[in-house]
Amino acid sequence: MPAAEFGVVMAGFSWAMLLSIVLSLNVESGSIRFLVGYIDAGNRSLATGFVQYNRLLIGAFSGLSLVAFALLCWADVLDASQEVVQIFGVALIAAPIVALTRVYGRHATALGQVLRGGLPIMLARPATIFCLVGIVWLSGAQPTALQLICLILAAFVVTAGMQAYLLRQTFRFAQGAAPNYADQRKWLETGLAMAPLLLLRDNLKHVIVASAGLVLNATEVGQVALALSIMSLLYFAIKAVDISLSPQLSRALQAKNTQRVTELVGASAKLKLGVLMSGAIGVIVLGDWVLGLFGEEYLAAHMALLAAAIIPLADGLFGPAQIVLNVSGHQRYVFVVAGFGAILLFLATLLGGWGGGAIGAIIGASLAYTIQQYLLCLMSNRSAGIDTSALSVLR
Numbered sequence: 001m002p003a004a005e006f007g008v009v010m011a012g013f014s015w016a017m018l019l020s021i022v023l024s025l026n027v028e029s030g031s032i033r034f035l036v037g038y039i040d041a042g043n044r045s046l047a048t049g050f051v052q053y054n055r056l057l058i059g060a061f062s063g064l065s066l067v068a069f070a071l072l073c074w075a076d077v078l079d080a081s082q083e084v085v086q087i088f089g090v091a092l093i094a095a096p097i098v099a100l101t102r103v104y105g106r107h108a109t110a111l112g113q114v115l116r117g118g119l120p121i122m123l124a125r126p127a128t129i130f131c132l133v134g135i136v137w138l139s140g141a142q143p144t145a146l147q148l149i150c151l152i153l154a155a156f157v158v159t160a161g162m163q164a165y166l167l168r169q170t171f172r173f174a175q176g177a178a179p180n181y182a183d184q185r186k187w188l189e190t191g192l193a194m195a196p197l198l199l200l201r202d203n204l205k206h207v208i209v210a211s212a213g214l215v216l217n218a219t220e221v222g223q224v225a226l227a228l229s230i231m232s233l234l235y236f237a238i239k240a241v242d243i244s245l246s247p248q249l250s251r252a253l254q255a256k257n258t259q260r261v262t263e264l265v266g267a268s269a270k271l272k273l274g275v276l277m278s279g280a281i282g283v284i285v286l287g288d289w290v291l292g293l294f295g296e297e298y299l300a301a302h303m304a305l306l307a308a309a310i311i312p313l314a315d316g317l318f319g320p321a322q323i324v325l326n327v328s329g330h331q332r333y334v335f336v337v338a339g340f341g342a343i344l345l346f347l348a349t350l351l352g353g354w355g356g357g358a359i360g361a362i363i364g365a366s367l368a369y370t371i372q373q374y375l376l377c378l379m380s381n382r383s384a385g386i387d388t389s390a391l392s393v394l395r
Contacts, residue, residue: 008218009087017203023058023065024102028102045178048178053179101120104117196339200345215354227307237312238276239315242315248260261386273316310363322334340375
């Protein structure tokens with residue numbers, strides 16, 4: 001696929017993912033606190049109200065956004081004949097479907113149904129996209145960007161249907177219960193406070209691609225998206241180290257066992273160093289070959305791919321500071337830094353892309369992410385008294 005069309009498709013996909021957060025206002029992030037608490041207390045009406053409130057928000061905001069989009073097209077403010085406008089329209093349709101699957105996945109996780117809620121998102125959605133695109137490719141057809149984004153929309157629908165089937169018994173507590181929305185202010189406050197974390201933790205690539213799409217041409221967006229997609233493998237490998245050690249780190253922090261915390265931070269740093277070295281060798285040796293598999297014009301993304309390595313490097317360098325701050329009761333620092341980091345990431349990507357194209361956009365985003373990770377590490381050192389940086393291992 002030409003890089004320009006790939007860029008348009010990925011921009012549409014990223015906007016669908018980000019718009020889904022706007023539609024729900026991230027209220028579902030409070031599931032582990034509110035939904036579980038209400039059910040444990042036997043308060044079915046508040047539990048039902050919390051679940052339905054999520055649906056009401058998504059329905060109301062998606063309806064308003066689609067009506068606004070239709071009016072803008074009708075008034076010729078937007079040219080509905082342009083493919084990019086049509087793709088944005090498909091993203092608006094896809095966003096509430098993505099929002100509902102994420103919301104019910106979060107509810108299911110809070111209720112102990114992790115696989116039933118998360119499996120469709122983690123496995124079925126990418127598998128369906130792969131199969132649909134694979135069938136089209138094997139048929140010899142040359143789909144347009146609009147047709148490809150419609151295939152992704154179809155995969156979202158399949159994912160939502162599969163999840164709804166798997167969770168058909170999970171929300172039986174809501175049957176016959178009158179919804180109570182008395183705590184809606186708390187739900188909104190929690191969701192909005194944690195929204196920057198959701199953007200930077202689970203949607204980092206989408207934020208960068210969507211931001212870059214505002215200043216780059218479609219070909220450059222395609223190069224940025226591919227570079228970030230490849231580097232995501234290394235990024236998730238680094239995050240997996242933190243996830244695997246987080247239960248032990250949490251217990252050590254709660255027990256105020258400073259020596260054990262130091263040992264775990266050191267073990268984390270050494271594991272990440274090994275992952276980073278392996279990833280760096282892989283990118284240097286195989287980077288051009290992997291990019292070439294997608295077409296010659298993608299070879300221009302080589303420097304962008306190397307610049308994207310700064311993101312996992314920052315994670316490895318500054319360590320699990322977010323986990324330390326959360327467990328030690330300093331969540332407010334996480335929220336403040338995440339909010340600042342989200343704004344800085346958006347602006348740095350815009351300015352970098354405006355001044356330096358695809359490479360500039362990724363360098364800007366990578367430096368912004370590095371600053372955020374440094375600030376988290378600094379807050380951990382000052383407020384919790386724990387230096388999570390890899391440099392602490394050398395002292």
